[in-house]
Amino acid sequence: MATIKLKVADEKPPSLPKAPTGIVGLDEITAGGLPAGRPTLIAGSAGCGKTMLAMEFLVRGATEFSEPGVFMMFEENADELIANVRSLGFDLDDLVTRKMIALDHVHIERSDIEETGAYDLEGLFIRLGHAIDSIGAKRLVLDTVEALFAGLPNEAILRSELRRLFRWLKDRGITAIITGEKGDGTAITRHGLEEYVADCVIVLDQRVRDQISTRRLRVLKYRGTAHGTNEYPFMIGTSGFSVLPVTSLQLDHRVSQQRVSTGVQRLDEMLGGQGVFRGSSVLISGSPGTGKSSIAAKFLETACQRGDRAAYFAYEESKAQIVRNMRSIGIDLEPWIDKGLLEIHASRPTHLGHEQHLVVMHDLVRVFKPAVVAVDPISNLFMAHDDAEVKPTLMRLIDWLKTEQITAVLTSLTSGGASPSELDDPLVGVSSLMDTWLLLRNSEIAGERNRTIFVRKSRGMAHSNQVREFVLSDKGIDLVDVYVGRDRVLTGSARMAQEAQERAAATLHAQDHERKLRLLASKRKAIEAQIAVLRAEAEADEAELDFIVAEQTLQNTIENRDNADIIRRRVGIARMNAIATGNP
Amino acid sequence: MKNLATILAEGDAMRASAHYVLHLYIAGSTPNSVRALANVRQICEEWLDGRYDLEVLDIAQNPALAAPARILAAPTLIRLAPLPIRCFIGDMSRRDSMLVSLGLRPLVAWSA
Numbered sequence: 040m041a042t043i044k045l046k047v048a049d050e051k052p053p054s055l056p057k058a059p060t061g062i063v064g065l066d067e068i069t070a071g072g073l074p075a076g077r078p079t080l081i082a083g084s085a086g087c088g089k090t091m092l093a094m095e096f097l098v099r100g101a102t103e104f105s106e107p108g109v110f111m112m113f114e115e116n117a118d119e120l121i122a123n124v125r126s127l128g129f130d131l132d133d134l135v136t137r138k139m140i141a142l143d144h145v146h147i148e149r150s151d152i153e154e155t156g157a158y159d160l161e162g163l164f165i166r167l168g169h170a171i172d173s174i175g176a177k178r179l180v181l182d183t184v185e186a187l188f189a190g191l192p193n194e195a196i197l198r199s200e201l202r203r204l205f206r207w208l209k210d211r212g213i214t215a216i217i218t219g220e221k222g223d224g225t226a227i228t229r230h231g232l233e234e235y236v237a238d239c240v241i242v243l244d245q246r247v248r249d250q251i252s253t254r255r256l257r258v259l260k261y262r263g264t265a266h267g268t269n270e271y272p273f274m275i276g277t278s279g280f281s282v283l284p285v286t287s288l289q290l291d292h293r294v295s296q297q298r299v300s301t302g303v304q305r306l307d308e309m310l311g312g313q314g315v316f317r318g319s320s321v322l323i324s325g326s327p328g329t330g331k332s333s334i335a336a337k338f339l340e341t342a343c344q345r346g347d348r349a350a351y352f353a354y355e356e357s358k359a360q361i362v363r364n365m366r367s368i369g370i371d372l373e374p375w376i377d378k379g380l381l382e383i384h385a386s387r388p389t390h391l392g393h394e395q396h397l398v399v400m401h402d403l404v405r406v407f408k409p410a411v412v413a414v415d416p417i418s419n420l421f422m423a424h425d426d427a428e429v430k431p432t433l434m435r436l437i438d439w440l441k442t443e444q445i446t447a448v449l450t451s452l453t454s455g456g457a458s459p460s461e462l463d464d465p466l467v468g469v470s471s472l473m474d475t476w477l478l479l480r481n482s483e484i485a486g487e488r489n490r491t492i493f494v495r496k497s498r499g500m501a502h503s504n505q506v507r508e509f510v511l512s513d514k515g516i517d518l519v520d521v522y523v524g525r526d527r528v529l530t531g532s533a534r535m536a537q538e539a540q541e542r543a544a545a546t547l548h549a550q551d552h553e554r555k556l557r558l559l560a561s562k563r564k565a566i567e568a569q570i571a572v573l574r575a576e577a578e579a580d581e582a583e584l585d586f587i588v589a590e591q592t593l594q595n596t597i598e599n600r601d602n603a604d605i606i607r608r609r610v611g612i613a614r615m616n617a618i619a620t621g622n623p
Numbered sequence: 624m625k626n627l628a629t630i631l632a633e634g635d636a637m638r639a640s641a642h643y644v645l646h647l648y649i650a651g652s653t654p655n656s657v658r659a660l661a662n663v664r665q666i667c668e669e670w671l672d673g674r675y676d677l678e679v680l681d682i683a684q685n686p687a688l689a690a691p692a693r694i695l696a697a698p699t700l701i702r703l704a705p706l707p708i709r710c711f712i713g714d715m716s717r718r719d720s721m722l723v724s725l726g727l728r729p730l731v732a733w734s735a
Binding site: 093143145146147151152153154155156157158159160161162163165166168169170172190191 | 646650653655658659682683686687689690693694695696697698699700706709710711712713714715716717720721724
């Protein structure tokens with residue numbers, strides 16, 4: 040749907056020329072501006088900004104598009120109007136002197152007027168014509184022509200004259216804005232002005248919800264042009280009217296390959312070693328006191344150190360408080376504020392409707408042009424609002440920041456608990472919009488609370504799956520490895536205790552080992568000694584054996600010799616010889 | 624103590640002798656303008672013999688006159704004197720009510 044809209048906008052059919060309003064966002068919604076040479080009706084209840092919108096249309100037309108304009112007012116007088124728009128920074132006096140704007144106050148007092156027969160509003164036509172001709176006006180505002188209904192007695196004449204008026208304006212090719220008071224019920228205007236202005240109808244609305252008012256704008260009708268049909272929040276700020284178009288309609292923002300550091304080295308390491316992509320959005324969520332703001336502040340400080348501009352939108356603490364508190368963890372923001380690189384905008388979340396906060400951000404970012412924006416915490420901003428309302432608003436913010444190539448750090452406060460699940464996060468619905476999601480947790484073990492951090496997701500980069508302990512000290516932010524082992528994750532002093540215990544155990548173990556080795560060695564020595572003794576015994580036995588053998592041999596020899604002697608003696612020599620020859 | 628009737632009657636008597644300053648704004652020679660001019664002239668001649676100044680201003684010819692005089696409808700007749708200023712729009716054909724409003728004829732005939 041979005042693409043179709045945009046294509047139509049890009050083509051800009053030549054058949055329908057547009058008169059750009061120069062109002063931020065409105066030209067985007069109407070794909071170029073109001074229908075040129077035709078009247079546009081702006082309807083809305085009292086105080087919703089019809090006059091301001093119309094006035095800005097004229098002033099910007101005169102100053103930016105060299106189209107002088109006539110402002111014909113029926114309610115306020117010129118002095119009041121000049122004073123009112125001065126608050127938007129428009130110097131009407133000057134523009135009037137330079138003949139870029141003509142003001143005409145149509146004063147009607149019904150009690151002064153007596154009807155005495157047939158008449159027409161030629162007087163009005165002549166005044167208009169005169170005002171237009173006197174400055175060569177291309178634009179006109181009638182604010183609000185409905186006052187005529189109260190001022191003139193004959194409604195039939197008035198209606199036919201209004202019809203004539205709008206035809207006359209079209210014939211003269213005047214781009215006109217006609218304002219009208221909102222009617223009761225479904226009526227767009229109280230006196231049915233929409234029946235005369237058929238080309239373009241814009242409805243302004245001011246709604247109060249939870250004691251917070253939000254102004255919204257909607258293009259009800261725009262003949263011959265595709266236009267955004269949604270309600271768009273708008274705000275009347277110090278620089279005029281701002282309309283915030285919902286989601287920039289397209290999803291084709293440039294992407295950067297450049298990486299920016301988060302300022303915490305080990306966190307960068309967890310994010311593929313280089314930090315996050317420029318222009319990406321980072322969500323830091325966690326329960327109270329997990330250090331979300333600290334990471335955000337560090338991120339901004341690092342941006343400033345790089346020479347980038349950074350904007351900090353704080354919705355919890357005042358500017359001075361942030362500076363003081365961040366200093367306690369070694370982040371000094373003050374020099375960057377002084378140098379004009381850092382802008383801290385602190386306000387109450389309830390000060391404005393969330394959409395208007397967005398408009399404020401929009402305005403500030405447009406003027407200040409930061410490279411990094413932190414919103415702390417974004418969840419407060421959307422506190423007590425329906426999810427259905429929050430998501431589009433947040434989408435607008437993120438889309439827009441991406442389009443502008445601004446790196447966004449958004450913190451989100453999750454409900455308490457020692458280890459809240461991701462589903463507790465009020466922003467879980469919009470996490471799909473985030474490129475990087477860092478989750479901070481409190482872990483409470485053995486009577487102390489420690490912070491852990493992990494990367495829930497980080498698009499487009501290899502990122503660590505490890506849980507790290509997150510340590511805040513006066514030296515800054517650091518991440519340390521947590522103790523992982525024996526089915527447990529330990530942090531803080533439990534981790535240290537465990538580590539010490541393990542070190543002690545290891546030493547003990549080593550000593551034990553040595554002892555065992557020594558024991559074995561001495562045992563071996565003992566055995567060796569025994570072996571030596573046995574060997575000596577064996578040697579002694581052997582010697583004995585030899586001796587016995589030798590003795591026996593000797594004895595045998597002696598016996599043999601003795602025997603021979605005996606035989607010789609008994610058998611004699613002959614016999615002996617026979618024996619000797621083997622023939623006895 | 625004067626009663627209301629007396630006050631009103633004195634007012635009528637005063638206006639009956641007052642000098643009238645009338646400005647008639649017309650827009651060119653439209654039928655309404657032509658009729659208005661004729662009607663006003665007739666009233667002046669019949670009721671304000673010699674004690675009036677009637678100025679006819681054509682805003683079609685002189686558009687710059689319209690805004691300062693707060694002219695919206697045409698024709699418009701403005702009674703600048705006697706005070707208070709009164710304003711009439713239309714072709715001035717409702718003669719009777721005009722005479723009353725201009726202060727030339729009493730609304731009711733008061734019996735003193």
